[in-house]
Amino acid sequence: MRPSDIASVKPPASKRQNLTERIYQELKERIFDFQLLPGDRFSENEMAESMQASRTPVREALTRLQREGFVEVSFRSGWQVRPFDFEQYEQLYDVRIVLEMAAVKRLCEMEPGPDLEQLKATWLVPEDQRLDHGPTVCAMDERFHEQLVEATGNGEMARIHHDVTERLRIVRRIDFTKRPRIEATYREHGEILRTIIKRRADEAQLLLKTHIEESKAEVRKITLHMIHEARLNPHNSLLANDAGN
Structure with a gap:
């Protein structure tokens, strides 16, 4: 394998899953601790920078939180912490x-x-x-x-x-x-x-x-x-x- 090919190799699935899980848990804690408030809006780029991670595991973590009802997404305005109902x-x-x-x-x-x-x-x-x-x-x-x-x-x-x-x-x-x-x-x-x-x-x-x-x-x-x-x-x-x- 050429050196130039190494950078293009994706990280093992297990490593990405662990990273996604870490980001998921941290995001959930921020929501629970009101560091991210109900109604707060943010982009995947902002969150990826905050987490010092790429957008892919951040998106996967956010999608999981969306299924659980903690966040919601809009095509135009990005992600939002779901307001309390x-x-x-x-x-x-x-x-x-x-x-x-x-x-x-x-x-x-x-x-x-x-x-x-x-x-x-x-x-x-x-x-x-x-x-x-x-x-x-x-x-x-x-x-x-x-x-x-x-x-x-x-x-x-x-x-x-x-x-x-x-x-x-x-x-x-x-x-x-x-x-x-x-x-x-x-x-x-x-x-x-x-x-x-x-x-x-x-x-x-x-x-x-x-x-x-x-x-x-x-x-x-x-x-x-x-x-x-x-x-x-x-x-x-x-x-x-x-x-x-």
């Missing part, structure tokens, strides 16, 4: 409530009873053993609700619930930026678990519904405030920083 998020929360209430009812009626030992070991702990790192507790909270559904043994219900969880993650993690919400999560999860263990289906369903609805209301309030604050501070926008430099 609170009506859609509230509909997804309603789906969560229906699925999880059905799961809780089933858990209270199962014979033999469900295996909740892992959940008990995580949530029924003394206060001095509780974690207070928001992102960690957020991930734990997500698994709590998924494990309740998984414990029913209904794989299709768990699959649908997981899909809803993925689509809500961008707003749900905001619920764990305030310490009182972290403390409330431990308390409310504990109450739900104890009631399931006692097989009080109606009470467990009510506790669960209240827990999710309170989180939904808090998330909307905090999200609107955080977007407002981020727009007042242009340093929160990575592309604005790059443009300023």
Whole structure:
């Protein structure tokens, strides 16, 4: 192979896939952390320069985020972080409530009873053993609700619930930026678990519904405030920083 041919050789597919995955994860984090705000517009060239990568893996990462509903593309205006659709998020929360209430009812009626030992070991702990790192507790909270559904043994219900969880993650993690919400999560999860263990289906369903609805209301309030604050501070926008430099 001539030296001039080496530059034209494409990188191995596995290497490009790894690069695409890295860019995908970083872009998702920027969206989740409000470095890229809902409604922000950008071009593939701008993002490729920001990521210090070529346009191909950037486009592949953006296409994946588009399928997941985080960004959208226009032929004329380039890419845009998808604006928050609170009506859609509230509909997804309603789906969560229906699925999880059905799961809780089933858990209270199962014979033999469900295996909740892992959940008990995580949530029924003394206060001095509780974690207070928001992102960690957020991930734990997500698994709590998924494990309740998984414990029913209904794989299709768990699959649908997981899909809803993925689509809500961008707003749900905001619920764990305030310490009182972290403390409330431990308390409310504990109450739900104890009631399931006692097989009080109606009470467990009510506790669960209240827990999710309170989180939904808090998330909307905090999200609107955080977007407002981020727009007042242009340093929160990575592309604005790059443009300023």
